[in-house]
Amino acid sequence: MSRLFSEGITLTVFELALRSMRQNVKHYYLYFFALIFTTGLYFIFATLQQDPAVQERTGSSAEFSAAFQVAGILLIVIAAIFTVYANRIFLKRRSRELGLYQLIGLSKGWVVRYLIIENIVLGLSALILGIASGALLSRLFLMILLRLIGLDEVVGLSFSIPATIQTALVFLMVIGLTSFQMAATVYRSTLLNLFQADREQDYPSQPRALVAAVCALLGIALIGYGYWLSDRMINQLLFLNMLLVLASTILGTYLLYRVTIGWILYRVRKHKNGHLGLTNSLSLAPLMHRMKDSAGSLTLITVLSAMTITLVASAYSMYYSVERDARWALPYDYLFENNEQAALSFQADLERQGLAFEQGRIDAIRLVGNVYGDLNNAEGTTRRLLLLPAEQLQHIGDEVPIPPYGEVVYYNARAIVEGLEEIGEEIQFAGNEASYRLTDLAVSNLVNYNVSGIQLLASEATIQAISEQAEIDSEIETVRFDTFQMEDWEGLEQSSTIFATYVADDPFWPDFYSEYKTGLQIFGLLIFIAAFLGLAFLISTGSILYFKQMTEAEQERQSFKTLRQLGFDTGMIMRGIIRKQAFVFLIPLVIGILHAIFAVKAASILVISDITVPTVIAMTAYAGIYFIFAILTIGYYRNIVRRAMS
Amino acid sequence: MTETKSRDTVLQTRNLQKSYGTKGNTQQVLKGIDLHVARQEFVGIMGPSGSGKTTLLNVLATIDRATDGSITMEGSDISGLKDKELAAFRRNHLGFIFQDYNLLDTLTVKENILLPVSLNKMSKRAAEKEFHEIAGVLGIEELANKYPHEISGGQKQRTAAGRALIHLPSIIFADEPTGALDSKSASSLLGTMEDINRKRDVTIIMVTHDPVASSYCNRVVFLKDGKVYSELYRGDKTRQAFFKEIMDVQAVLGGDHVDSL
Numbered sequence: 049m050s051r052l053f054s055e056g057i058t059l060t061v062f063e064l065a066l067r068s069m070r071q072n073v074k075h076y077y078l079y080f081f082a083l084i085f086t087t088g089l090y091f092i093f094a095t096l097q098q099d100p101a102v103q104e105r106t107g108s109s110a111e112f113s114a115a116f117q118v119a120g121i122l123l124i125v126i127a128a129i130f131t132v133y134a135n136r137i138f139l140k141r142r143s144r145e146l147g148l149y150q151l152i153g154l155s156k157g158w159v160v161r162y163l164i165i166e167n168i169v170l171g172l173s174a175l176i177l178g179i180a181s182g183a184l185l186s187r188l189f190l191m192i193l194l195r196l197i198g199l200d201e202v203v204g205l206s207f208s209i210p211a212t213i214q215t216a217l218v219f220l221m222v223i224g225l226t227s228f229q230m231a232a233t234v235y236r237s238t239l240l241n242l243f244q245a246d247r248e249q250d251y252p253s254q255p256r257a258l259v260a261a262v263c264a265l266l267g268i269a270l271i272g273y274g275y276w277l278s279d280r281m282i283n284q285l286l287f288l289n290m291l292l293v294l295a296s297t298i299l300g301t302y303l304l305y306r307v308t309i310g311w312i313l314y315r316v317r318k319h320k321n322g323h324l325g326l327t328n329s330l331s332l333a334p335l336m337h338r339m340k341d342s343a344g345s346l347t348l349i350t351v352l353s354a355m356t357i358t359l360v361a362s363a364y365s366m367y368y369s370v371e372r373d374a375r376w377a378l379p380y381d382y383l384f385e386n387n388e389q390a391a392l393s394f395q396a397d398l399e400r401q402g403l404a405f406e407q408g409r410i411d412a413i414r415l416v417g418n419v420y421g422d423l424n425n426a427e428g429t430t431r432r433l434l435l436l437p438a439e440q441l442q443h444i445g446d447e448v449p450i451p452p453y454g455e456v457v458y459y460n461a462r463a464i465v466e467g468l469e470e471i472g473e474e475i476q477f478a479g480n481e482a483s484y485r486l487t488d489l490a491v492s493n494l495v496n497y498n499v500s501g502i503q504l505l506a507s508e509a510t511i512q513a514i515s516e517q518a519e520i521d522s523e524i525e526t527v528r529f530d531t532f533q534m535e536d537w538e539g540l541e542q543s544s545t546i547f548a549t550y551v552a553d554d555p556f557w558p559d560f561y562s563e564y565k566t567g568l569q570i571f572g573l574l575i576f577i578a579a580f581l582g583l584a585f586l587i588s589t590g591s592i593l594y595f596k597q598m599t600e601a602e603q604e605r606q607s608f609k610t611l612r613q614l615g616f617d618t619g620m621i622m623r624g625i626i627r628k629q630a631f632v633f634l635i636p637l638v639i640g641i642l643h644a645i646f647a648v649k650a651a652s653i654l655v656i657s658d659i660t661v662p663t664v665i666a667m668t669a670y671a672g673i674y675f676i677f678a679i680l681t682i683g684y685y686r687n688i689v690r691r692a693m694s
Numbered sequence: 695m696t697e698t699k700s701r702d703t704v705l706q707t708r709n710l711q712k713s714y715g716t717k718g719n720t721q722q723v724l725k726g727i728d729l730h731v732a733r734q735e736f737v738g739i740m741g742p743s744g745s746g747k748t749t750l751l752n753v754l755a756t757i758d759r760a761t762d763g764s765i766t767m768e769g770s771d772i773s774g775l776k777d778k779e780l781a782a783f784r785r786n787h788l789g790f791i792f793q794d795y796n797l798l799d800t801l802t803v804k805e806n807i808l809l810p811v812s813l814n815k816m817s818k819r820a821a822e823k824e825f826h827e828i829a830g831v832l833g834i835e836e837l838a839n840k841y842p843h844e845i846s847g848g849q850k851q852r853t854a855a856g857r858a859l860i861h862l863p864s865i866i867f868a869d870e871p872t873g874a875l876d877s878k879s880a881s882s883l884l885g886t887m888e889d890i891n892r893k894r895d896v897t898i899i900m901v902t903h904d905p906v907a908s909s910y911c912n913r914v915v916f917l918k919d920g921k922v923y924s925e926l927y928r929g930d931k932t933r934q935a936f937f938k939e940i941m942d943v944q945a946v947l948g949g950d951h952v953d954s955l
């Protein structure tokens with residue numbers, strides 16, 4: 049330290065910063081690693097965004113490029129929140145060191161300069177390492193992306209200068225932000241609180257019974273309200289409802305941590321009447337002492353976890369159900385309406401190519417009708433209806449039931465998405481005296497969704513009766529469908545291009561394969577972005593928890609030493625620590641997953657298929673990576689407890 | 695150290711040695727200490743700063759390992775035990791009063807005192823009864839639900855004493871328990887320790903700089919440069935007379951104040 053005064057300050061500041069960094073490397077290796085990780089992730093993201101091959105794909109679609117841009121901004125926000133939070137913990141951990149510098153007579157300005165130099169060195173090395181590792185990994189990510197959106201071609205990916213500049217700019221901003229934070233912290237704090245910062249604890253007092261009980265219940269009630277509303281928010285006030293759900297759930301979560309859990313712990317502890325036992329002394333007691341301090345960060349972690357899980361689970365669900373959703377919407381690979389000639393020529397084309405397929409024919413009628421029994425409309429609603437004969441459908445392989453004479457069944461694959469519960473009970477077809485019973489609503493399509501008219505299933509006899517009874521002047525259109533079903537995926541791929549030539553002049557006549565491919569591209573990109581953001585979220589939340597626990601472990605070092613001296617061995621102490629960690633890591637995860645379940649449920653109306661499987665897979669993956677941080681934390685504690693005696 | 699005496703011996707050391715540092719740069723702190731302590735004895739350890747008192751206490755208390763020599767406590771040879779066995783031994787047989795209290799900040803006075811009980815085979819009711827008795831003797835019963843930061847140094851020291859006693863240890867090790875206390879709190883704590891020593895059949899080994907404190911003991915062992923310099927027995931003498939004797943030896947040994955400079 050004496051050299052500090054004998055030599056030029058600037059040089060020494062730099063030297064000291066370097067030396068301190070070398071010594072502190074073990075303290076903030078995770079911070080450093082997380083910085084590198086976020087830099088690398090952002091660089092990969094920027095590289096993909098700038099890549100010509102990707103731009104060519106995404107440039108055509110406004111949604112694609114918008115999704116990329118929004119994700120980019122979110123990534124920056126995460127990086128900023130995370131580094132600022134990590135920086136705060138570091139400043140706290142090092143407050144004694146900073147106090148010491150001031151105690152030996154160095155000015156606040158000096159300390160700030162020293163911190164900023166250190167921060168810049170740290171930030172720049174993270175930037176370089178992050179870009180380097182990002183450059184190595186971006187090819188892998190590009191391959192994953194292209195696979196997800198269904199393109200197999202290998203694209204050469206060169207080191208991207210614009211991406212580097214973009215990344216550097218973003219991280220210079222982050223370094224600037226954290227440097228500002230450092231200066232603000234040093235100038236604001238007094239020597240005394242620098243020395244006491246690492247002993248900072250709150251002492252749980254007896255909660256005021258009434259206030260605590262009210263707040264505790266309010267927390268649970270708010271979360272419950274959020275859950276309840278999330279199931280009913282599809283109406284004109286969708287946006288307002290979403291905000292309400294978010295606000296009440298987040299506030300409820302905060303109250304849950306700040307009051308409810310503290311209150312429960314207080315009751316448990318009071319019940320113990322001093323006989324805490326070692327395990328509780330190491331879990332219950334320190335948890336209670338930090339509840340006030342932890343409520344904010346636990347809420348942040350819970351909300352981030354819930355957001356990540358929701359994002360990843362919904363995106364994965366959509367990707368996962370692309371094929372099924374496309375099949376539900378388009379039961380036939382190819383469909384020609386009233387165009388026998390085209391169908392014949394298409395058939396000939398397929399045969400010429402040697403593709404295996406099955407062909408079918410449906411004769412249906414389309415007419416106008418009145419639907420009665422809809423509660424909202426006693427007058428009845430006039431709709432265009434398409435009546436399809438069940439026998440013919442069965443004949444070409446669709447396993448539909450044959451409704452009894454006089455009854456029709458409504459088919460709509462999007463019934464749930466559209467919020468249809470019932471459309472009516474009775475139908476009167478144009479020109480018919482008699483009315484027919486509308487017995488059921490089936491969630492699937494009889495023919496491809498682009499065919500005009502509400503799809504109704506009836507027996508051939510019913511259909512014949514309807515057309516015979518119709519008055520001469522009422523418009524009944526007979527419709528002939530020619531259907532094609534391919535045997536295999538290869539055939540689908542080839543035939544799709546052939547089919548495109550037949551519908552070139554019709555902008556909206558989709559076929560199964562192109563619909564599937566489009567879905568794959570959109571949701572592939574979505575899942576890629578979701579996974580990307582999810583990973584960044586996850587690393588941030590995991591690291592925040594890890595840092596917090598590291599700090600607490602350091603603070604508790606003396607307690608561990610005392611306990612070891614009293615004769616408790618490492619195993620016994622670790623049992624208490626593991627219980628505390630289970631609490632610290634599990635509670636935000638469980639509550640986050642619970643939040644996510646309701647959020648995913650609310651979002652699931654966008655998908656036709658059942659999304660339980662993909663949601664569970666996404667949640668398991670999240671929890672798995674999350675627990676790595678818990679294990680790291682426990683390892684850190686174990687080290688401290690082991691070394692406590694020496 | 696005759697064979698007839700060993701029946702009453704709780705603690706015995708032979709040629710106890712302790713060195714610090716690595717090869718080539720070792721410092722021998724304990725240079726062969728032979729000591730025996732009889733059951734229910736209250737032994738004071740005195741000596742100039744740096745003479746090895748804390749080191750001796752830590753080695754005896756199995757918190758630190760000796761470099762050479764043997765320690766027998768409660769009939770078992772401590773030197774051969776593994777870390778885990780040592781921990782169990784401490785938990786079951788020993789009590790500690792540290793100079794800087796070492797209470798757990800997050801626990802109340804009562805929880806701190808009851809901490810060693812948790813793994814012992816004492817029932818909750820027995821522990822509760824024991825707590826009230828000890829807290830009564832120590833005069834900290836009404837502090838039971840306070841946290842360490844809410845009580846004074848003397849109260850903390852008494853809490854630490856309570857923690858050392860709760861699990862009915864056979865030996866208590868105390869390192870300058872009165873170091874941070876004013877003379878009134880000090881004599882109150884020492885009086886309590888003397889009381890406990892007599893009524894509860896515990897052996898106490900206490901390191902201290904304070905001749906007043908050591909005048910409460912049955913015997914005072916003086917250390918100098920890692921060796922036993924001399925021993926004083928109180929016998930039937932009054933505390934005042936014993937105090938004078940201790941002062942005399944200390945004068946010969948060289949005052950702490952001089953030595954610590």
Ligand SMILES: Nc1ncnc2c1ncn2[C@@H]1O[C@H](COP(=O)(O)OP(=O)(O)OP(=O)(O)O)[C@@H](O)[C@H]1O
Binds near residue numbers: 744747748
């Ligand atoms: N962990 C250690 N490593 C190296 N040397 C040590 C260590 N602990 C103590 N010493 C040295 O051993 C010697 C005796 O120390 P000890 O703490 O036993 O003295 P003491 O008699 O308790 O002194 P005081 O009255 O000042 O507390 C000292 O010279 C000290 O420097």
Ligand SMILES: [Mg+2]
Binds near residue numbers: 747749
């Ligand atoms: Mg000492």
